[in-house]
Amino acid sequence: MSRDARAISDLVVPRSGQSVWLVTLSAAAMAFLAVFALALAVSAAQLARGWSAQLAQTATVRISAPPDEMERQTALVLEVLRTTPGIAEARVMDSAEQAALLEAWLGPDLPLDALPIPRLIELLETDAGPDRQGLRLRLSAEAPGAVYDDHTRWRRPLVQAAARLQALAIVALGLIGVVMTVIITLAASASLASNGQVIAVLRLLGARDRFIARAFVRRISRRALLGSALGTLVAGALLWVLPDLGSTVQPLAGFGLQGPSWALLLVIPPLTMALAWTASLATAFHVLRGVT
Amino acid sequence: MIVFEDVSHDYGGGPLFRDVSITLGAGSFHFLTGPSGAGKSTLLKLCYGELIPSAGRVSVMGQDRRQMTRDEMAATRQRIGIVHQDCRFLDHLSVAQNVGLPLTATGRPLPQGDLTDLLGWVGLGDRADALPPTLSGGERQRAALARAVIGAPTLLLADEPTGNLDWDMSQRLLLLMMELNRMGTAVLIATHDMNLIRFAKSHVQARVLRISGRKLTAAGAEL
Ligand SMILES: Nc1ncnc2c1ncn2[C@@H]1O[C@H](COP(=O)(O)OP(=O)(O)OP(=O)(O)O)[C@@H](O)[C@H]1O
Ligand SMILES: [Mg+2]
Numbered sequence: 038m039s040r041d042a043r044a045i046s047d048l049v050v051p052r053s054g055q056s057v058w059l060v061t062l063s064a065a066a067m068a069f070l071a072v073f074a075l076a077l078a079v080s081a082a083q084l085a086r087g088w089s090a091q092l093a094q095t096a097t098v099r100i101s102a103p104p105d106e107m108e109r110q111t112a113l114v115l116e117v118l119r120t121t122p123g124i125a126e127a128r129v130m131d132s133a134e135q136a137a138l139l140e141a142w143l144g145p146d147l148p149l150d151a152l153p154i155p156r157l158i159e160l161l162e163t164d165a166g167p168d169r170q171g172l173r174l175r176l177s178a179e180a181p182g183a184v185y186d187d188h189t190r191w192r193r194p195l196v197q198a199a200a201r202l203q204a205l206a207i208v209a210l211g212l213i214g215v216v217m218t219v220i221i222t223l224a225a226s227a228s229l230a231s232n233g234q235v236i237a238v239l240r241l242l243g244a245r246d247r248f249i250a251r252a253f254v255r256r257i258s259r260r261a262l263l264g265s266a267l268g269t270l271v272a273g274a275l276l277w278v279l280p281d282l283g284s285t286v287q288p289l290a291g292f293g294l295q296g297p298s299w300a301l302l303l304v305i306p307p308l309t310m311a312l313a314w315t316a317s318l319a320t321a322f323h324v325l326r327g328v329t
Numbered sequence: 330m331i332v333f334e335d336v337s338h339d340y341g342g343g344p345l346f347r348d349v350s351i352t353l354g355a356g357s358f359h360f361l362t363g364p365s366g367a368g369k370s371t372l373l374k375l376c377y378g379e380l381i382p383s384a385g386r387v388s389v390m391g392q393d394r395r396q397m398t399r400d401e402m403a404a405t406r407q408r409i410g411i412v413h414q415d416c417r418f419l420d421h422l423s424v425a426q427n428v429g430l431p432l433t434a435t436g437r438p439l440p441q442g443d444l445t446d447l448l449g450w451v452g453l454g455d456r457a458d459a460l461p462p463t464l465s466g467g468e469r470q471r472a473a474l475a476r477a478v479i480g481a482p483t484l485l486l487a488d489e490p491t492g493n494l495d496w497d498m499s500q501r502l503l504l505l506m507m508e509l510n511r512m513g514t515a516v517l518i519a520t521h522d523m524n525l526i527r528f529a530k531s532h533v534q535a536r537v538l539r540i541s542g543r544k545l546t547a548a549g550a551e552l
Binding site for chain 1: 377378379380381399400402403404405406407408409411413417418419420421422430434435476480
């Protein structure tokens with residue numbers, strides 16, 4: 038469309054009409070929600086990745102044995118681990134470290150020496166990792182009190198929870214898109230309906246459907262872009278100050294956007310505009326078909 | 330330009346007219362008369378395709394109305410100037426913008442000089458920036474005629490274009506339409522005004538069609 042044609046297409050639809058303001062308002066609200074859903078999706082993905090990476094390469098061997106057996110079995114286990122390919126490092130936790138781990142559960146004044154506490158050996162595995170089944174067999178043959186634990190039991194539900202959280206966030210994003218489409222379709226219908234006379238006159242003067250539709254579509258999608266940009270800006274600003282909370286409020290730690298993922302927010306306004314464009318264009322053509 | 334073959338129209342309460350066959354040739358000049366409610370406006374609406382006949386065939390510029398796509402209809406209307414009985418403006422645009430709309434809304438250039446001249450001719454030079462709702466009935470009709478002719482149409486359809494005008498202004502507008510006709514535009518004017526018809530017949534070859542009692546007939550020499 039030429040500049041003149043664009044100017045006239047902006048003119049032919051009267052400026053009044055609250056439906057167009059409702060588009061701005063709802064686009065702002067939806068963009069605001071979309072920012073948080075997006076942050077949730079990104080954080081959940083990061084969390085899942087973080088948890089699987091942190092836990093994937095660590096494992097422990099727990100030795101439960103009578104006190105007189107303990108030293109011997111520990112030595113045997115360490116020897117087995119030393120000769121197992123895929124294990125980078127094995128380290129016996131000292132009693133202070135173990136006390137620290139248990140303190141969280143049992144309190145500080147723990148007479149550790151008097152309790153039959155199992156000994157823990159912390160393993161650092163290489164990327165490839167050991168042959169876990171073979172390692173278990175060798176350990177049970179050499180030291181019957183030793184149990185290998187690769188944390189799978191802990192890791193899987195955590196990673197699953199994070200993945201589910203991410204899926205929920207993506208569904209939320211989809212629903213926000215659906216609601217946005219519905220609102221814009223309704224607003225476009227309302228705007229077209231209240232301008233029935235304008236449309237009829239333009240048709241009789243020989244204007245093509247495309248010209249008439251664009252007059253409405255441009256108005257609506259520009260409003261959607263404006264609203265969406267505002268909503269994204271406000272939500273983004275709030276998100277920006279949120280990580281300060283994270284250091285003090287544990288559940289919020291890690292929620293938010295880091296580095297390049299902030300760029301994802303830039304997608305929201307143009308995407309809203311594209312959505313508005315498509316929805317209002319389809320509506321306009323639908324309405325126009327009823328005008329001769 | 331326009332061919333009706335056995336056209337009937339019915340809004341749902343029985344046929345308004347039946348088996349109407351007419352041909353409006355290029356460069357022709359016709360009047361359409363008849364009592365109020367006989368179907369003059371309806372016949373004009375069939376000509377520019379706002380209505381589709383309930384029976385029979387209407388061809389507009391060589392194309393069957395029923396076969397035309399929406400874009401073809403739009404393209405055809407760009408060659409037709411229409412004065413509606415109720416004028417129909419975009420009330421939020423100025424008179425000048427409304428008059429220029431047939432060109433600007435169809436992507437054609439609007440020569441400002443032509444617009445000014447035309448508004449001057451119909452006596453609206455000083456009302457160019459007014460909004461349509463502030464115009465008098467006669468001013469509206471003059472603006473409507475200006476809008477109908479700005480695109481140099483090959484067919485002009487005017488529904489009671491002088492209903493609210495004094496005789497001098499009626500003559501002035503008729504002269505404008507006759508001038509267009511002289512340059513090749515086919516003209517069809519629906520009117521009750523016998524003086525207007527007589528005045529035209531003294532200047533151009535005009536045929537008079539009369540619609541009444543569900544029939545369209547060619548009026549005789551009594552006019
Ligand atoms: N959209 C419509 N729906 C139903 N009936 C209609 C419609 N438009 C017109 N009519 C009826 O059709 C008849 C003819 O109307 P039309 O406007 O064609 O008459 P007309 O000859 O132009 O009259 P006038 O001289 O008063 O302008 C009238 O009885 C009118 O009430
Ligand atoms: Mg009429």
